[in-house]
Amino acid sequence: MLFKQLKNFTIIDTETTGLGCYSKLVEFAAIKFRDGVPIDSFDTLVNPLMLMGEDVIKIHKITNEMVQNALPIDKVSDKIYDFIEDDVLVAHNAKFDMDVLNRRLLYGIKNSFVDTLSIFRETLDLRRYKLDYIREYLGIEIDQTHRALDDVEMLYNCLKRIDKPYNINIQNISSVKGSCKPSQIKVTKSLSNKLSNCHCVITGEIPNIARFQVWQLIVNHGGLVGNSVINKTRFLIVGKDNVGYTKLNKARMKKDRGENIDIISYQEFFSLIK
Numbered sequence: 001m002l003f004k005q006l007k008n009f010t011i012i013d014t015e016t017t018g019l020g021c022y023s024k025l026v027e028f029a030a031i032k033f034r035d036g037v038p039i040d041s042f043d044t045l046v047n048p049l050m051l052m053g054e055d056v057i058k059i060h061k062i063t064n065e066m067v068q069n070a071l072p073i074d075k076v077s078d079k080i081y082d083f084i085e086d087d088v089l090v091a092h093n094a095k096f097d098m099d100v101l102n103r104r105l106l107y108g109i110k111n112s113f114v115d116t117l118s119i120f121r122e123t124l125d126l127r128r129y130k131l132d133y134i135r136e137y138l139g140i141e142i143d144q145t146h147r148a149l150d151d152v153e154m155l156y157n158c159l160k161r162i163d164k165p166y167n168i169n170i171q172n173i174s175s176v177k178g179s180c181k182p183s184q185i186k187v188t189k190s191l192s193n194k195l196s197n198c199h200c201v202i203t204g205e206i207p208n209i210a211r212f213q214v215w216q217l218i219v220n221h222g223g224l225v226g227n228s229v230i231n232k233t234r235f236l237i238v239g240k241d242n243v244g245y246t247k248l249n250k251a252r253m254k255k256d257r258g259e260n261i262d263i264i265s266y267q268e269f270f271s272l273i274k
Contacts, residue, residue, distance in 0.1 A: 015147070110173060237265075
């Protein structure tokens with residue numbers, strides 16, 4: 001059992017602004033274990049500084065009003081770091097949670113982790129391995145799902161029911177870095193051809209909107225998206241904070257050589273697609 005083999009760890013869960021890449025954190029919850037016994041819990045809402053859509057609100061039941069007075073991620077990061085310390089982190093479909101934390105916490109994340117998907121796949125014979133299905137199969141009744149602390153407690157209760165031996169695969173954060181790619185963004189609604197075949201790259205954070213949502217706008221207006229400035233890049237869109245100077249310097253050199261590339265602010269980008 002996890003609680004006998006690992007003993008010291010922290011079970012975590014996140015709720016986010018979306019299901020795709022570059023989602024922002026809106027809630028983080030965790031339960032800390034020592035010698036296999038829960039000793040402390042932590043739960044905080046996070047202001048993503050953007051509006052969430054109704055589709056994702058229906059999933060986690062966290063409204064825009066609920067997070068509007070919460071602290072943003074730069075004010076919450078230290079509290080999360082203080083709680084998780086150097087623990088091995090345990091989560092269901094952990095690569096998503098670890099990717100979000102690594103992208104959104106101020107200094108990324110170095111903790112190793114265990115994905116419980118592999119544990120339940122090894123010990124249960126189910127058609128699907130979403131936590132809700134596992135909970136129902138194991139006969140665990142709950143009042144609410146999809147809020148972060150509720151899901152942490154549900155995962156803990158599910159793990160306690162597994163009495164078969166299983167392997168624990170402790171993974172490194174390097175296994176999830178770069179897992180989110182622009183190629184995942186597909187056209188959802190054709191809005192215009194204003195960016196027809198224009199390759200666009202973003203550097204830095206854009207206020208009030210997640211990066212994957214900007215990518216979505218680009219492809220919906222006929223453009224192409226990428227992570228790096230390459231020969232065919234037409235626009236480098238510069239955000240407000242954490243600008244990547246490698247992209248910026250490369251774009252400037254290309255422009256100095258007379259190549260067809262424009263460096264535009266995020267405000268100019270939004271004006272361009274109006």
